[in-house]
Amino acid sequence: MRNKIVAGNWKMNKTSTETGELLNELAAKLPDTQAEVMVAPTFVNLTAAVSALDESIIEVIAQNMHFAESGAYTGEISADMLLDIDIDTVIIGHSERRASFGETDEILAKKVKTAIEKEMRILFCFGEQLEDRKSDNHFKVVESQLRNVLFSLDASAWTHIVLAYEPVWAIGTGETASPEQAQEMHAFIRKTITEAFDSSVADKVSILYGGSVKPANAKEIFSKPDVDGGLIGGASLKADDFVEIIKAI
Numbered sequence: 001m002r003n004k005i006v007a008g009n010w011k012m013n014k015t016s017t018e019t020g021e022l023l024n025e026l027a028a029k030l031p032d033t034q035a036e037v038m039v040a041p042t043f044v045n046l047t048a049a050v051s052a053l054d055e056s057i058i059e060v061i062a063q064n065m066h067f068a069e070s071g072a073y074t075g076e077i078s079a080d081m082l083l084d085i086d087i088d089t090v091i092i093g094h095s096e097r098r099a100s101f102g103e104t105d106e107i108l109a110k111k112v113k114t115a116i117e118k119e120m121r122i123l124f125c126f127g128e129q130l131e132d133r134k135s136d137n138h139f140k141v142v143e144s145q146l147r148n149v150l151f152s153l154d155a156s157a158w159t160h161i162v163l164a165y166e167p168v169w170a171i172g173t174g175e176t177a178s179p180e181q182a183q184e185m186h187a188f189i190r191k192t193i194t195e196a197f198d199s200s201v202a203d204k205v206s207i208l209y210g211g212s213v214k215p216a217n218a219k220e221i222f223s224k225p226d227v228d229g230g231l232i233g234g235a236s237l238k239a240d241d242f243v244e245i246i247k248a249i
C-alpha cells in the first residue's frame with residue numbers, strides 16, 4: 001500500500017501574517033484523512049509554520065535547497081539549516097526552478113544526492129512542456145528527466161523519494177491533464193522504474209499529480225490507480241479549497 005499525499009506548494013505567496021492565518025484555518029478545518037498532508041511556505045516563514053503546526057499532523061516542507069553543505073552561495077539555504085528547524089522534506093526540481101533559475105538535471109542530481117545523504121525526503125518534480133506533448137515526445141522527456149537524476153541511485157534510496165508529475169502546460173494555467181492522461185503517464189513512470197530497478201521499488205513509490213488541481217477535478221484525478229495524491233499550487237492558498245482537495249483523496 002502506497003502513501004497517499006496531498007501537498008500544498010505555496011510558491012512565493014503569503015506574508016508572515018497571512019501564513020499564520022492560513023495555517024490556523026487549515027489546522028482548524030483539516031478533515032480526518034488517510035493522506036499525509038504537507039505545506040510548503042516560503043523560507044522566511046518556515047520556522048513560524050513549524051511552531052504553528054506543532055500539534056497538527058500537517059507537515060511543513062521546504063520548496064527548495066542548495067546541494068552544498070555550506071559556503072559562499074548568497075541567498076541559498078542548506079539541508080542542515082532545514083533539518084535544524086525540523087524540516088526533513090524538500091521539493092526538488094520544480095519546473096519553475098528549472099525554467100527561471102537554470103536548474104539542470106546535473107544540479108538536481110547533486111541536490112538529490114545531498115538530500116539522501118542527509119536522510120531527507122524528496123518530493124521530486126518533473127514533467128514535459130506543451131511542445132513535447134504536441135510532438136508526442138512527452139514519454140521520452142519524462143523518462144530522461146527521471147533517468148538523469150534518479151536512476152543512478154541505489155534501490156534503497158528510493159524510500160526517500162516521492163515523485164510529482166507536473167506537466168508544465170498544466171501549471172497555473174487552469175488547464176489540467178485529464179485523469180486519463182495523468183493515469184497514462186503515472187503508469188508509464190511506474191513501468192520505467194520497474195525496468196530500471198524492480199517492481200518492489202516501483203510499487204512503493206508514491207506518484208503525485210500536479211497542475212491546476214482544484215476541488216472540482218481532484219476526486220476524478222485521485223481515483224486513478226497510479227495517482228497517489230497531488231501537489232497543489234494555487235488551490236492550496238485557500239484553506240477551503242485545499243481542505244476539499246484533501247477530502248477527495
Ligand SMILES: O=C(CO)COP(=O)(O)O
Binds near residue numbers: 094172211234
Ligand atoms: O506547480 C504546482 C505545484 O507545485 C501546480 O500549481 P497549480 O496548482 O497552481 O497549477
